[in-house]
Amino acid sequence: MKKRSQFHIFRRSIADTIQYRFRNALRKDDLEARGNLSPVSQKEILLVAVVRNEYPEIIPFLDHYRSIGVSRFAIVDDRSEDGTREFLLSQPDVDVFISRKTYGEAGRGTFWRQDIIRRYGFNRWYVIVDADEYLVYDGMDRHDLHDLAGWIQKRGMKHLLAPMIDMYPAGDLRDFPFDPNRAPWEIADHFDASGYDYTTSPQNIKIRGGPRSRAFGTHTLTKYPFVYGDRLTILNSIHAPLPYWRNHVESYGALLHFKFFSNFTTKAQVAVDEGQYWNGASKYKEYLSATIGKPDFNVMSDISQRYSGIQDIIGAGLTQAISWND
Template identity: 30%
Template structure:
């Protein structure tokens, strides 16, 4: 079978709802059974200027499909490819790579539907936080364009509660404020360092998930030997460490010259002076349910192996007081804190002299 190219993606899509308008401020995402987050997701992104949502519905069965169809500013996409389907892709430079359909969608669909336009990609549990004084994603995109930048990187900052008792309230959040009431804390320390001309950021700290795994002694399980000789000799590969994203490139002007490479990076250097933040709400009341779904689906990276680790982490944290907290844990109040601790960059807002208030 010939590898798929970005231009081939249209043959695998059915668009349902209003026509795509390239002039609108647009968020693109891939949903599967996301009714817990969907109302808060739409509320938040509308509040920061999004007027068009393009959502791939990856076979939802929990009411997400009907919810998306009821949103007047949403184009729902149905595809004959599922997120976890293994495929081979030839990127715009001709490089061939084996990947999953969902990763292909992240690069191919925005380029196919909105070439030459800035599009924001985020998952359903990811809420973009803008710099102080920047009211909309459109204003941030205009700043990037004026500076000649084609993309902006963002650290993926995991928000969390004090302990597992916060999971007792099963009510879905209606907005970002509800999410922050339940999971108000973040680690006030930089995750990334940007350098002019660098395609990828330098990592300077582990994600919250990986820090918790290390703190509670959650190690990757050994993998089964691959190949008949290795099985015969009982040789197993070294366990691969758990992965948890510390960054994404959520805002990209997709074109023939600028495109996604994998799920987190573009082929060209992003801005070295603009860095918003993705607030990632991993640890919520539906965390246990998400772990079960991910393990059943097996469609995330490496067969969703990270979620097997999360299941063991939850069990280990169950009896620990203030299980999530570390010396750097801080209650979120406003984006100025993110500037002050180096998580966010915005050239027009220098850091203040006020120290962050730890928990």
């Protein structure tokens, strides 16, 4: 990276860090733990998520992350009414938090995520994802997240770049309901194998494309779902956490994103009605305007490819293989 670019990244990081800390100097952590919190060792990898009405989708989500090494979940339940909170409270490895604030009032969850890191402590690895996002990487059947953390840390990285890959079924979404007894990629089993655009900014590497961009307009797919939380870390954005100089790295993972099921329109309508998302849930309004009234909604195209595993993502050039022996 050129020295001039490095300077701009560093300067923007410092400026935004100062601004964030100044704006939030007097803000108080209002998260309230439900149930007893067990001690967490320094070596454990924690997953942080904010959920609202995610039952039964949360079931395979927890199972997936357990299978790759997450041993504790710190989940903020944002006023769920569908049994999500009750289910989470029944899970011995899940710490549940609630808040008097709404998702929008909490900076679309950014304040909650930052407060969670402050509570559980610095100098440890965190998985930061939504309930419809599944982190995958090369060799994950043999190497868990502890191995991945060690591998990327040896290369001087503290943020894992994993582009969000929108997954979708081969047909009308209305014919493909979510099934908690199956891995979501067994149903929404296709992705766009090309058509992505990459640019750089001081904050991050911007990745755009995928079926949502084709169907609704440009969507940013940049995500850093695995971060080393220390005193410099600020989760001001799930797309560009601070400090920004840690975001300019090569990708060694992908974040499979499962939004395209039969309840797609229903969830979009709820998001619009509640208005808690960015810019008055404008993206969800786009979803509704493009789908309501249509006899079917199918996002398959000539660049669609069936997903059979992480090697398909690597083969499409969307992330890289990991040389575990190096």
